[in-house]
Amino acid sequence: MRFKNSIYLSLFTALVGFTSCQNSSSETETPETPDKPNIVLIFADDMGYGDLGVYGATQWKTPHLDQLAADGVRFNQFYVPHAVCSASRAALMTGTYANRLEIFGALDHTAKHGLNPEETTIAEMLKANGYATGMVGKWHLGHQAPFLPTEQGFDSYYGLPYSNDMWPHHPEVKDYYPPLPLYQNTAVIDTLDDQSMLTTNYTEKALEFIEQSKDQPFFLYLAHSMTHVPLFVSEKFKGKSEQGLYGDVMMEVDWSVGQVRKKLEELGLADNTMIIFTSDNGPWLSYGGHAGLTAGLREGKGTSWDGGIREPGIFVWPNHFPAGKVENQAAMTIDILPTLAEITGSKLPDLPIDGRSILPMLEGQEMEPKPYYAYYNRNELQAVIYGKWKMVMPHSYRSIPEGTVMRNDGIPVKYHMLNLDKAALFDLSSDPNETTDVAAKNPEIVAQMNQFAEQARADMGDALTESEGSNLRKHGAIEE
Helix, strand or coil: CEEECCCCCCCCCCCCCCCCCCCCCHHHCCCCCCCCCEEEEEEECCCCCCCCHHHCCCCCCCHHHHHHHHCCEEEEEEECCCCCHHHHHHHHHHCCCHHHHCCCCCCCCCCCEECCCCCCCHHHHHHCCCCEEEEEECCCCCCCHHHCHHHCCCCEEEECCCCCCCCCCCCCCCCCCCCEEEEECCEEEEEECCCCCHHHHHHHHHHHHHHHCCCCCEEEEEECCCCCCCCCCCCCCCCCCCCCHHHHHHHHHHHHHHHHHHHHHHCCCHHHEEEEEEECCCCCHHHHHHCCCCCCCCCCCCCCCHHHHEEEEEEECCCCCCCCEEECCCEEHHHHHHHHHHHHCCCCCCCCCCCCCCHHHHCCCCCCCCEEEEEECCCEEEEEEECCEEEECCEEEEECCCCCCCCCCCCCCCCEEEEECCCEEEECCCCCCCCCCCHHHCHHHHHHHHHHHHHHHHHHCEHHHCECCCCCCCCEEEEC
16 A cells, blocks of 8 residues: 545634644743643543533443542533544544544544645654653544554554454444454454453553553543443442443543553652643433433533533643632643643644643633534534634434433434534523523624635535635555
8 A cells, every 4th residue: 555645735724712822831831840741631432511421421330530629620612623533533642623634433444544644643743742642442544554543753652553343343334444444553362242441451452551651741531432432341340320321431531540650650740740631522311321411411422512522621631720620611631732742832823723832821820712613523613712702503403302312221312413503602601501592682792603614614614505715634545
């Protein structure tokens, strides 16, 4: 196979709210921290906004995650830009909207493309600054050789190349998928028919990486396959929650976080390690008792309502970020890369990115709001978020019909499609569940949000309005 790659890059950077943080931040390394902090980024899968005790869960316990929140900054409005696996992960890894990079949906075993190697990932950025880089867990940015984690800045990789339901036992498309491959670096070392030890094995590999990297700055990306269906849990947590299997799985993910923190403490690394915890999108509600909680937010995974894109967001860095702070300013996963660049004194990517450093916010300061965008499907601009305001654009979205009897056996119920015929404005500070359209009462806000939307359409396009963006780049592709 030979790698086929083309990049379309424009210098169009004048639009408000885009391509921030383009200058190197090497001069801004935190003066009181001569040693670069270790970075541990923990990314859950399909976890709901209400799945942590500190965010409202009551039928299972998450003491380690609750303690993590008590030790750092907990966001009330922390977003992903895409409510689906691959797109969300591309945005996280690059600080750039995935639709700009031509990554949509959830790549499966038939995909001949992936994240373009010419994009700079968090791992590549930090590796260039002397960091050891390791990934454990779900990748989902291309399973072909040129797109695997070890080709995208990670020194080592252990995990699944895509979602854990992409296997022969899928409840709706049996025998479509091949056996589920488990990778060590670039080699398939096993195929899984039982995933009950997956969270435990991920945790053990993460601890090994920390131990092996303790003498230099390191970046660990721990991307749990849980709580994505099919749900599996080890014997040590089976039957431990009041809720059932989903609660058991949540408790094991929480245990994993505790194990990572314990290892950091044992090695004397806790005070110089920054930990970030969030998830790729909201819960897959059609799976009923096998799905997480939105804490009352509207809809779930696969939609741009807040139930699909608002996630737990916890940032901990002892003696740097205030402990126990609840942050009400809006931020997004695209902000993680530029924030880490500023903290570590790393050079930002050469290609334009969309996130900005939220380090001042994490240190307790107010920042000017910026527009954030929620894209879904094939480049549909479905929502604009600006501070406490959110405008949802006319579009079709999936929902569970009222009165549906939900299941608790890993078999999903059927969605139906609803149409939002007119743009709606919501004040999330008073209406986080997006129940009351206040557009008529706030014409000046509507005008501002429409202006942001037009800027996004000119920059990245919008299939809903048949707009073509002028600053799009290509995914990486292979041909045999």
